[in-house]
Amino acid sequence: MAGLIEQERYTCAIGALQTVVAIPRAVPILHSGPGCGVMIKGFFERASGYAGGETAPCTNFSEKEVVFGGTDRLRNIIKNTYKVLDTDLQVVVTGCTAGIVGDDVASVTDEFLWEEDRPIVHVETSGFKSNNYVSHSAVVNAIIDQYVSRFEEENPARSEKNLVNVFASIPYQDQFWKGNLKEYKRLLEGLGLKVNILFGPHSGGVKEWQTIPKANFNVFISPWYGEPIVKNLERKYGQPYYQFGYLPIGANETTKFLNGVLEYAIEQGAGIDEIKARAFIAEEERAYYEELDNLATFLLEFRYGLPSYAHVLHDAGYVVGLTKFLLHETGVIPKEQFIVDNVPAKYQEKIAEEIRSVSDKREIPVYFDPDAGAMQDVIRGLDNKGRALILGSGWDKELAAEIGGDFLSIACPTPYRIVLTTNYVGYTGGLRVIEDIYNTALATYK
Amino acid sequence: MSKVNLNIPEVEIREIRLNSITGFQGTAKELVDACSACGGKMKDKNRSFSQCLGCGTSNAACTLTLIQDAAIISHGPVGCSTCLHEFAFTYRVNAYLRQLEHPTQRKIFSTNLEEKDTIYGGAKKLEAAIREVHKRAKPKAIFVITTCAAGIIGDDVESVTNAAQKELGIPVVAVFCEGFRSKMWTSGFDAGYHGIARKIIKPARQKRNIINVINFWGSDIFREWFAEFGYEPNYITPFATVDSLSYSSEAALTIQACSTLGSYLGAALEQGFGVPEIRNSPPYGIAQTDRWFRELGQILGKEKEVEEFLARKKAEYMPKIEALREKLKGKTAYVTAGASHGHSLLALLKELGMETQGAAIFHHDPKYDNEDERADTLSHTVADYGDVPNYNVCNKQEFELVNVLNRIRPDILLARHGGMTLWGAKLGIPSLLVGDEHFGMGYEGLVAYGERILETIDNDEFVKNLAKHSVNPYTKWWLEQEPYTFLGK
Numbered sequence: 001m002a003g004l005i006e007q008e009r010y011t012c013a014i015g016a017l018q019t020v021v022a023i024p025r026a027v028p029i030l031h032s033g034p035g036c037g038v039m040i041k042g043f044f045e046r047a048s049g050y051a052g053g054e055t056a057p058c059t060n061f062s063e064k065e066v067v068f069g070g071t072d073r074l075r076n077i078i079k080n081t082y083k084v085l086d087t088d089l090q091v092v093v094t095g096c097t098a099g100i101v102g103d104d105v106a107s108v109t110d111e112f113l114w115e116e117d118r119p120i121v122h123v124e125t126s127g128f129k130s131n132n133y134v135s136h137s138a139v140v141n142a143i144i145d146q147y148v149s150r151f152e153e154e155n156p157a158r159s160e161k162n163l164v165n166v167f168a169s170i171p172y173q174d175q176f177w178k179g180n181l182k183e184y185k186r187l188l189e190g191l192g193l194k195v196n197i198l199f200g201p202h203s204g205g206v207k208e209w210q211t212i213p214k215a216n217f218n219v220f221i222s223p224w225y226g227e228p229i230v231k232n233l234e235r236k237y238g239q240p241y242y243q244f245g246y247l248p249i250g251a252n253e254t255t256k257f258l259n260g261v262l263e264y265a266i267e268q269g270a271g272i273d274e275i276k277a278r279a280f281i282a283e284e285e286r287a288y289y290e291e292l293d294n295l296a297t298f299l300l301e302f303r304y305g306l307p308s309y310a311h312v313l314h315d316a317g318y319v320v321g322l323t324k325f326l327l328h329e330t331g332v333i334p335k336e337q338f339i340v341d342n343v344p345a346k347y348q349e350k351i352a353e354e355i356r357s358v359s360d361k362r363e364i365p366v367y368f369d370p371d372a373g374a375m376q377d378v379i380r381g382l383d384n385k386g387r388a389l390i391l392g393s394g395w396d397k398e399l400a401a402e403i404g405g406d407f408l409s410i411a412c413p414t415p416y417r418i419v420l421t422t423n424y425v426g427y428t429g430g431l432r433v434i435e436d437i438y439n440t441a442l443a444t445y446k
Numbered sequence: 447m448s449k450v451n452l453n454i455p456e457v458e459i460r461e462i463r464l465n466s467i468t469g470f471q472g473t474a475k476e477l478v479d480a481c482s483a484c485g486g487k488m489k490d491k492n493r494s495f496s497q498c499l500g501c502g503t504s505n506a507a508c509t510l511t512l513i514q515d516a517a518i519i520s521h522g523p524v525g526c527s528t529c530l531h532e533f534a535f536t537y538r539v540n541a542y543l544r545q546l547e548h549p550t551q552r553k554i555f556s557t558n559l560e561e562k563d564t565i566y567g568g569a570k571k572l573e574a575a576i577r578e579v580h581k582r583a584k585p586k587a588i589f590v591i592t593t594c595a596a597g598i599i600g601d602d603v604e605s606v607t608n609a610a611q612k613e614l615g616i617p618v619v620a621v622f623c624e625g626f627r628s629k630m631w632t633s634g635f636d637a638g639y640h641g642i643a644r645k646i647i648k649p650a651r652q653k654r655n656i657i658n659v660i661n662f663w664g665s666d667i668f669r670e671w672f673a674e675f676g677y678e679p680n681y682i683t684p685f686a687t688v689d690s691l692s693y694s695s696e697a698a699l700t701i702q703a704c705s706t707l708g709s710y711l712g713a714a715l716e717q718g719f720g721v722p723e724i725r726n727s728p729p730y731g732i733a734q735t736d737r738w739f740r741e742l743g744q745i746l747g748k749e750k751e752v753e754e755f756l757a758r759k760k761a762e763y764m765p766k767i768e769a770l771r772e773k774l775k776g777k778t779a780y781v782t783a784g785a786s787h788g789h790s791l792l793a794l795l796k797e798l799g800m801e802t803q804g805a806a807i808f809h810h811d812p813k814y815d816n817e818d819e820r821a822d823t824l825s826h827t828v829a830d831y832g833d834v835p836n837y838n839v840c841n842k843q844e845f846e847l848v849n850v851l852n853r854i855r856p857d858i859l860l861a862r863h864g865g866m867t868l869w870g871a872k873l874g875i876p877s878l879l880v881g882d883e884h885f886g887m888g889y890e891g892l893v894a895y896g897e898r899i900l901e902t903i904d905n906d907e908f909v910k911n912l913a914k915h916s917v918n919p920y921t922k923w924w925l926e927q928e929p930y931t932f933l934g935k
Contacts, residue, residue, distance in 0.1 A: 004575045005524055005558045006582070012525025027919070033594040033625040035501020035526075041865075042504070042529025051919045054844045054865040058498040061626045066598060080495035080932060084845055084924045096523060096595040097626055100564060127523035128559050128595050373555070377582070394531060398538070398551045413528070415535040 006373025007395040009313070009340045009411060010173060011043045013125040015132030017093045018044060019139040021052035022171030023198070024205035025088040029081055030058035031074050031105060032095025036127070043413055044172045050087075057081045061097040069101055074108050082118060088206045089147065091139065092122040099126030119206075121146040133315070133341050136170045137228040144212060144232060151210040157237035160214040162270050164188065165196045165239075167229050168221035173315075175414055179423030180247070187254070187426055188219065190280040191262050192272045213237045217268050219261060221247065221425075223316040223354075224347040240268065245354060247321030250329040250430030251288045255281055288427040292329065295434065299331055306441050307406050308386030309333040311379055313372060313396055314411045315341035316351045322391060324358050325430060330437065334364050335384050338392075342370040379403065389437065408440050450710070450717045450815060455604045455620060457640035457710065459502075459628035461490065464709075466811045468629050469493065470839035471930045474792070477810060477837060478825045486812035490629075495932040497844055501625030503591055504529055505634025507554075509642070510589045510621070512537050512663065512684035513691065514546075517553035517585035521572050521603060522593025527556045537684070540663040544685040553583040559595050569601050576610040576618060586688035587617040589641060597624035611645075617688070619645040629841065630809050632706055632784070639711035642683065642691060643718055650695040650719065656680040658700040658715060660708030664884035668701075671888070674755055675748045682711070695719035699745050703728055703883045705786040705814050705821050713815035723816060727823035729887050730790035731797040732767075733830040737820075763889035770896035771799035777903065780836075780854055781805040782847060783862030787883060789823035791860055794886050796831035798896045803854050804836025806847050808863070838930070844869065848920055849929040851875065858903050874913030878902040 014036050017028035027050070030037050041053045048055060057080075059065065059073045074092070081090060092109055109122040123142035125135045166184050169177035178200045185197045196215060197203045212233070218241040220230045230241040242264040248257035258281050265272050299306070310332050312319045316339045323334040343351060348368050355366045369375055376399045379390075388405030390396045394415040400407035409417035410424070423429045449463045460466040469491030470477055481488060503526055511518050511533040520527035534552035541549035557575045559568045572590065579588055590607055603620045611618040623637040659668050659679045668679040680690060680697055694700075700715050700723045702708030712723040722745055729735040736756060743752030778801045781791050788807040795802050814821040828834070836854065840846050848869050851859065859870030859877040870877030878898060880886070886895040 003558065003571070004578050005556045007531075007554065008524055008528050008556060010524070011528040012523045015525060015528070025919075030498060033501060034499035034629065034631070035503060035625040037498025038500045038504065039525055039527075039529045041498070042532055043525075048865075048868075050917060054497060054842065055919060056498050058496060060496055060499045060629070061594070062629060063626060066626050076494045077496065084495055084921060085919050086921045087919065096564075096593075097598065100595065100598045126561075127525040128561050128564050131524060370558075373553075373582070394535065413531040415531065 003371065005371050007376070009370070009372050009393055009395075010342070011040060011132050012127030013130045013132060013135035013138075014093055014095050014127050015040050015043065015173070016125055016135040016139045017052065017056070018047060018132070018172040019136050019170070020091040020093070021047065021049035022177070022200060023089065023209070024201070024203060025050055026206065027051040027081065027085055027087040027090055028056050029078060029090055029092045030056060030095065031070060031092055031098045031103065032058060032061060033097045034058070034060040036095045045413065045415065046418070047172045051085055055085070057085070061095070066097055066101055069103055070098060071103050071105070071108050074103070074105065075111070078108065078112055078120065087118070089143070090118065090120045091143065092120065093125045093139070094123075095125070096127045099124060099129065119147050119150070131342060132173055133170065133225040136173075137226055140167075140229045141232045143209065144229075144236070147206075148209055148212050152213055155211050155214045157213045158216050158239060160194070161216050162192065162272070163194045163196065163211070163215045164265075165198065165212050165215045165218045165233070166221070167218060167226045170225060171199050173412060175410070175412055175419045176422055176424045179421045180425045180429070182421065183423040183426040183429060184219075184221070187258060187284075188261065190284070191258060191265065191277040193265060193270065215239060216270055217241060217264070220244070221257075221317075223320065223351050224343055225341070245320070245350070246324075247317045247425050249321045249424055249433060250325040251285050251427055252328055253321065253324055254426050254430070255285060284427045288431065291431050298438075304445065305387055306438065307332055307389035309335045309384055310389040310391060311336055311338065313338040313340055313375060313390070313392035315339065316343050316347075318410070319366070320351060320354050321425075322433070323355060323364060325433065327358055329430060330434060332389060332437070334358070336378065336382060337364060337366045338372070338375040338378075339366060339368045340370050340372045340375060343368055406441050406444065408436055450714050452640075452644040452714065452718045456622040457636050459633040460630045460636065460809070460811065461628060464811045464813055464815070466630055466809050467491070467839060468809045468841040469933050470810060470837075471933060472837060474805070474824055474834035474837040475828050477839070478828050481812040488810070488812050492934045493843065493932045494934065495845065499629070499841055500631035502623035502628055502631055502634030502637055503593055503625055505631045506591050506621050506623035506638040507533060508662075509635055509638030509683050510591070511552055511554060513587070514550065514685060514687045515586040516688055517555065517579050517583045517588050519555045519557060519572070519575055519579055519588060519590045520593060521557045521559070521568065521590050521596045521601065523559045523595055524556050526593040526595075527554060530554045536663055541685065543663065543666055544681060546685060553579070553585060555579055564595060564599050567599060567601055568596060569606050572601065572603065572606050573610065576606070576614070580614050580616070585616070587619065587646060589619045589621055589638075591621045592624050594625050597627070617645045632809065635707055636710040638683075639714065643711060643714040646688060646691050647695055647715070647719060648692045650693070652696060653698065654696045656697045658682050658694050658697040658721065659703065660700065660711050661703035662707070662883050664703060664882040667884050667887060675746055675751055677746070695721060697721050699724060699742075701728075701742070704784070704790075705823060706784050706811065709811065709814040709816070709821075716816070725816060725818040725820040727786060727821050727826060728790060730891065731793035731830065732889070732892070734790075734793060734826055735888050759889040763893055766893045767798070767889070767896070770893065770900070773900060774896060775799045776801065777858065778803045778856040779858045779860055780851065780856040781860045782807070782866045783860070784808045785810055786823045787862055789827050791862070791886070792834055793827040793831060794892060794895055795860070796827070797892060798899070802834050803856050804838065804850065805834060806838045806840040806850065808841050810839045842866070845920065845924065846929050849925060849927070852925055853929070858899060871909045871912050872916040872918065874910050876902045876906045876909055
């Protein structure tokens with residue numbers, strides 16, 4: 001898996017600076033070469049947040065720092081960051097240059113630990129170390145270990161029975177992260193839980209992060225990325241976690257997800273009114289099926305052509321979630337699926353099993369390969385009958401045109417679509433996916 | 447002594463080759479005078495606070511990715527090429543400007559260097575990558591752009607590419623553009639062009655009636671202009687083919703849309719392949735437009751035709767320009783842009799009768815590779831139209847820009863790079879970014895630009911509303927300091 005990659009769908013480890021940008025009023029400080037910040041900004045687009053993008057401080061390694069080390073320069077930049085930017089949390093992330101020359105970043109940030117009244121955290125994110133799916137966990141764990149842990153006394157472990165921390169979307173890498181996190185929060189609150197959502201405008205910023213230890217348990221929605229976070233919290237605060245291994249999109253999977261969390265919460269001793277919680281799920285379902293019921297006539301009778309089968313090129317969480325959703329809730333048949341987030345080998349079998357369980361009568365081939373350009377060549381070589389729908393990144397627009405299919409932009413990089421607070425998870429998310437697919441198809445009739 | 451040497455793998459960075467700087471505070475005239483007083487040997491200043499800069503690797507890619515039939519391999523970790531999809535987008539959406547009906551998918555790859563490669567080296571990985579790219583994309587040339595990680599671990603990219611070129615029978619070009627090497631991302635342009643000049647361009651077979659245009663992906667104005675004199679533009683490098691680049695040596699001359707961009711390639715084409723280069727900086731503003739066209743006429747031996755052309759343009763556009771001057775009189779502007787293009791915008795604003803209150807220009811080249819004073823856009827601007835106060839050389843340091851704009855509050859902010867207009871808008875200042883670098887050229891360009899400026903100033907309801915609700919991460923303390931507090935002596 002370590003070979004050539006054509007058409008990158010994720011970025012390198014320092015891309016997890018966006019995890020910092022997603023925390024209200026936090027600032028990433030890059031101890032890296034020039035260009036790293038711009039590459040990340042260019043990959044995610046429209047992702048500057050409060051103090052990311054061109055606002056983010058950076059040591060901009062030059063030849064001098066490569067030869068003599070960059071810790072003096074870093075010290076200056078940190079000192080002046082406090083003066084210039086009004087922020088609640090500073091997180092130093094490092095690039096390849098700092099990593100290879102071996103700068104002792106911790107010794108610099110330690111100088112600021114108690115000196116300033118504003119907190120600082122450091123984390124190694126040299127680009128060659130991993131990618132942003134992996135280093136997202138490193139950044140979150142660094143904040144937990146170096147910042148959240150300073151507030152343990154006021155926030156005793158598992159002291160609030162109805163409070164949960166949610167670890168799900170990777171901010172910006174999941175372009176629907178804001179909407180998705182907001183929807184998770186709404187749904188879990190509907191069950192009677194209190195939610196630390198941690199990222200985005202509906203989180204309480206660093207104050208909310210301080211209460212992470214108090215949570216009774218963690219809700220972990222992911223096939224693999226983010227696992228080191230919930231493992232860390234399990235070790236540190238004895239918090240168990242409930243895992244849902246893909247994105248719950250549409251009614252079937254959202255109901256399954258919510259029922260799962262509900263039973264787990266009761267098991268863990270949360271004070272939940274089960275009847276009220278079940279009623280909430282039922283009401284959400286009812287509203288969802290009212291729409292699907294209404295739409296079914298269109299899906300069955302529209303006589304001018306709609307997509308009949310789909311290929312998804314995305315990370316494992318989306319591919320599994322969408323495969324289940326498309327088949328059972330839209331009637332678009334998922335054909336070959338492409339998981340391009342460089343899933344470590346040990347998780348692949350479980351994900352493949354999840355795809356196999358989508359249907360007991362059809363086989364859905366699945367490929368694991370971050371070389372998305374090669375995956376496009378696989379699609380070019382297929383001979384599926386019907387009208388294709390490609391759900392992927394901006395790279396796939398040209399492919400869709402080549403094979404005469406419809407294209408919906410749902411993954412990074414996404415130059416052909418603006419996403420603000422749209423969600424794809426949950427009941428409402430499923431309806432939105434339906435709107436997007438069929439609006440895309442209808443827009444081709446000019 | 448010119449520094450063009452096509453026999454060595456790497457071109458020197460701008461700091462060394464041209465004594466370019468990224469820090470200066472004063473007026474435009476002070477900068478011009480300081481440069482000539484020290485014979486172009488300016489001393490740069492450092493900042494004790496800095497924000498994210500661009501790097502050479504993406505600018506090198508900018509010169510290579512849009513070549514129709516080439517492939518690009520970034521030799522580095524996966525992150526070092528993740529913004530290049532933006533060029534794929536540009537290629538697709540702007541192809542029509544070059545009459546390209548079916549723009550093909552851009553072929554962009556990463557060798558995906560990982561930790562073990564930083565220990566054992568990445569040369570083997572690169573060899574395998576080049577073979578696979580050749581098989582998969584069937585390109586006419588492969589460019590390998592380098593990154594910080596590849597540079598520091600010391601992979602011998604030149605040897606690998608030379609061996610691959612021999613094996614595959616197509617040009618395989620190493621382009622050295624590690625980010626840490628230069629504070630000027632524009633060094634990446636030079637790196638890309640050096641690769642093209644040393645391995646793609648071939649000696650001329652015969653001269654043809656074409657004129658090389660070193661540019662980005664702007665509108666096709668040169669086709670109409672050159673047709674008047676019996677020539678056609680040969681656009682370099684976006685939308686060129688490997689073949690059309692190879693025979694750019696057969697052009698009658700080379701012009702540049704922006705001297706910051708084309709300085710090195712213009713000089714390389716002249717010194718390495720005998721294609722003369724227009725010395726005068728590009729045609730923005732009346733004075734410079736006239737000078738530029740006259741030099742064009744001189745090189746082509748079409749002096750008379752040029753005079754007729756200019757007279758026609760004047761007759762057609764001067765009344766419109768006069769009317770615009772009337773409307774724009776007394777309006778104030780601030781400019782933030784790359785060096786030469788920024789100087790051109792200042793000239794254009796002054797030509798339209800506006801008051802330029804200052805500028806944040808990303809770097810300064812005291813001279814260009816042709817070492818001709820006529821190429822110095824800023825000195826033309828100052829000589830033709832007078833001084834510009836608050837002239838700051840600043841490599842896109844947003845904190846300085848915010849501080850300055852907050853004080854100056856011009857009627858309009860003109861920007862040429864992404865990310866900068868936001869701060870005008872957040873402060874309620876109408877802000878304009880024109881993506882097409884040819885938009886303001888010539889007499890017609892003055893009119894087009896002037897009209898856009900009027901529209902932008904008029905359309906201020908959105909920015910006024912945004913300003914009321916905008917989020918500002920900068921401290922009160924900082925906004926009260928002098929803007930260049932962190933710029934060293």
